[in-house]
Amino acid sequence: MLNSLAPFLITWAITAFSLWVASHIFKGITFESASALVVSALLLGFANAIVRPLLIILTLPLTLLTFGLFILVINALMILLVSALVKGFKVSGFWTALFASIFISLLSIFVGALVDGGTPETRIQMPSEGKWL
Numbered sequence: 001m002l003n004s005l006a007p008f009l010i011t012w013a014i015t016a017f018s019l020w021v022a023s024h025i026f027k028g029i030t031f032e033s034a035s036a037l038v039v040s041a042l043l044l045g046f047a048n049a050i051v052r053p054l055l056i057i058l059t060l061p062l063t064l065l066t067f068g069l070f071i072l073v074i075n076a077l078m079i080l081l082v083s084a085l086v087k088g089f090k091v092s093g094f095w096t097a098l099f100a101s102i103f104i105s106l107l108s109i110f111v112g113a114l115v116d117g118g119t120p121e122t123r124i125q126m127p128s129e130g131k132w133l
Contacts, residue, residue, distance in 0.1 A: 014111050016041035018104040026100050028092030036088025043086060047078045075101035 019041055023029040031037045055074050056063065063070045076097040083091040091097050 010115060011112070012041055012045060014108050014115065015045055015104075017111060018107045019044070021107060022100045022104050025103065026096055028096035029100055030090045032088030032090075036086055040082055040086045040089045044078065044082045047081055051081070052078055072098060072102065075105065079104075 016037055019029075020031075020037055023031055023037075031040070052074060055077070056071065059070060059074065076094060079097040079101050080091055080094065083089045083097075091100070
């Protein structure tokens with residue numbers, strides 16, 4: 001059980017860090033307390049794990065029509081949803097949420113790659129025989 005808890009805590013911390021940095025870069029994002037930041041990071045993780053895939057499936061025609069760019073809108077909606085649910089987390093509007101979601105995604109990927117270090121379990125390797133299946 002502890003083996004699965006560590007990656008969850010690391011991802012939670014990376015999300016919280018990304019939200020904190022985004023709140024200092026974007027004037028429209030504010031946290032009233034550290035607990036609001038921690039709860040927002042946890043709730044954003046749950047929303048991205050549960051609600052976001054459902055929205056992607058429901059909006060699949062629109063996502064295909066926009067060549068996947070509508071997923072950026074879904075990401076912004078996830079941040080707006082979390083800001084509506086968490087009392088100390090405020091986002092000024094859709095455009096702030098859109099640009100912040102792009103920033104948070106990129107920063108999370110970058111920090112996650114630094115923390116992970118490319119362990120053998122996460123690296124994709126070509127099979128030695130040259131067959132993928």
